[in-house]
Amino acid sequence: MDTCNAYISILDESALARARWLDTQDPSLRPLHGIPIAVKDNIAVQGCRLTCGSRMLSRHKAPFSATAVRRLEAAGAVIVAKTNMDEFGMGSSGEYSAFGPVTHPVNSFLSAGGSSAGSAVAVAKGDVPIALGSDTGGSVRQPAAFCGIPAIRPTYGTVSRFGLVAFASSMDQIGPMTTCVDDLKTVLGVISGHDPLDVTSQNTSRRIHEPEKLPETNRVATVRNIETLIREPLIRKGMDRVLKILAGGFTIADPVTGGDPEELLSAYYVISSAEASSNLARYDGIRFGGMEEKSPEQMFSDTIRNLRSRSFGPEVQRRILAGTAYLSSGFHDELYHRAVTVKHHFQKTIRDVFTIIDLLVLPTTPTLPFQRGVMTGDPVSMYASDIFTVMASLAGCPALNLPVRDPAVFPADMSAGTVPPSIQLIAAPYREDLLFQAARFLEESWR
């Protein structure tokens, strides 16, 4: 039963047919043989609807599969469902979907986070062991934190974006969401690597394997002056506990100075909205999805104006309008260009930081899951919930969300109706190996 409205399409027929075929095959040949996987509905699966949670694409079927999906299937996986999401990935609460809001698995009044809300819920509920999400400014990590599961946003370029419907092309990245860190590593190993269909993809498969280096030679630090931004005491407690555990294996260094989080948040929203305004210009209802009835009397411009006003949700329209303004002459230098400068400056800062330390520990979110409905009327507060996740997005760094299931922070008797706090581990580009090493160290400590 889809009690949380986590799914847009269930692929029962094709999944069963594929499972039956796999039953006739040798299971040792494929690393994900017969594993059911849910895929966010902005990632193409051939022949299946690809809605992006939008009315605009409610009737669009993908004529091809995303490279990540093809690689999962080649590894033996069975795609069983397409998951609900904030429209085109824009939203941090799972509520901006044309197919209705996603609800939290432990408490239906809570938000499951977003935008990969359905994928997070699918794994948290135990429907599937693995789901794919996509992360532009935190859309994999934030819902994973709200639902208490591990997830990773890989280095930009690790996973091909071919077949991922673009939101902000310079930051979009597909990431796995699973029940344990080992599974993250396995899935990332399967879906990563250069793809001739995406010129921004890199050959990274070698780098996912863990290093020979001992953990104690790796230096861990947090970022200075972020305490005031953490609005939930339990998350602060989780951070302290994680640093304490890591001290038992890693070298803890002094907190480092990063960029100004507020400034980075603004830069993220300017760049992502600007790119989105261009990426979403193609939805005119002529070639796919869209146009429900013919309107021969109308002019082209009226037709698409009406269609776009009717078929995009409020948040998507807000971002398209804002993004269009940011790129317009008169605002271009003051907003878009300045945001890109902030981004480049921050990338340099982060490069310097990772010459001093190896791993950053940050909260994933400033709060625990918030009530549904409280943020939808207040977009700026909603944007603020991304304050810790946009850093890795702007820097192009890999970032891993890990729920702190430590008994000292989250005792077993608390678990009914609540979720553990989550922390985020960030490493230099292409150092996913360090993230997996530290995350597994933590996971084993509270097992």
Next chain:
Amino acid sequence: MNPVAVVGLEIHARIQTGRKLFCGCPVREEAPPNSTVCPVCMGYPGTLPVPDRQAAALAIDLALALHMTIHRNWQFVRKNYFYPDLPKGYQITMMDHPVATGGFLQWHRQGRAGKTRLRRLHLEEDAARLIHDEPFCPDSMTLIDFNRCGMPLLELVTEPETLDVGQVDDMLHYYQALLRTLKISDADMEKGHLRIDVNVSLPDFGSSHENAPVEIKNVNSFHMIRKAIQAEIHRQRTLKPVRGRVHRETRRYNPVTDVSEHLRFKESLSDYRYFPEPDLPGIEISESFITSRKNRLPDPPETRFKWLAEELCLKKDYAEFLSMHPPVFDRFCSIFQCDADPREAAHYVMQTERMLQARFPEKPMPEPSAIARVLNAVIRGIITRKAAAEVCVKSVESNGSPDHIFEEYRDAPQITDDTLKTLVESVMSGFADELAAYQSGKRGLFGFFMGRILAAAPDSIDPVRVKAVLERYISSNN
């Protein structure tokens, strides 16, 4: 005298890579509408552009031929606007980091010459074709053919210069010949391979002329460009005393009324919201790639003309024609390389063969070596030019070799095979060393032997017979 104006051109050439710029779709002239399309060029959600290396290579070729500064870092940008011919809602083009900047086009045509300074050269994708006024098109409807969408274009922008209409015409003809010579584009204006926007302002506007250029679109032939510029000069001249100022605007030339019509003012020009294409981060062009293109670049028409006119001493109009028509030039070269006399070869490709192609459009043309033999017979007075042309007509008509038909046209007295054999032996006895060299691989000496024997033989001798006897002599002395 031709009217003069400050003219700047934006010339779009479709380049012949055989495929679209950012996907593998074939570029086929005669394909049915919307048949050479794929999810990438249709802008389907989830698709990404992958640039074509061959397009980059041709762009570099053109930049080299135009003496431009080739940039080592190219950056594609998105030009955003809504129009039904643009499936993604933006066109992928270039702005601040194009293929090349600067340089000049050194043109010459029919004895006139000039040098046009260039501003920039960039690669971009073409838009779809909109069809409104064809008979099969329902009333008030527009049909879209996405076949053209994503085809590769090279846009060349010239610096505005004071030119007369004839100079613009000459320059464009030369540029067309250059594109064909370098095998960059078929540059057929009728098929839309070459599309030109013209910016016109009057030179007597003093220093402010660049503030008021009027852009004229929809000029689809060289003839129309002449007419459009003339009409625009006339319009601006007669307009001047009335309103005092030429507005910066875009106009469309109407060939029926011979007047340009207002489309939009540049002041209210739509804002294209350019930004770097995030799907295509900067493209680096290596020095070795540029060098490899430089080494295989064909000579430009200018150099070909000099070679034809000065080294081969062809008449100027022959040299002009050959240098401006690459397929005819290539045919000329293949016949010339078979030791044909250059003047006869030029006359043949420009007169006889054009007539043959017109009369027998389906039939193959004779082998270059056979033509060379016929032409050499003309030189030595064995047959007349008229007879040579008839030989060629008959051979094409009968699908035969000119060598056989040639026999019928020889009217000179024959010498016997024995006499010829003795002649060949006596001449060749003086070249024993050369014969040894020939047999150790210096095959080029065959022509030398032929020349010596023909010089010693009576003028009426048929070189085909000499060749046969010489070949027999060489093989028997091996």
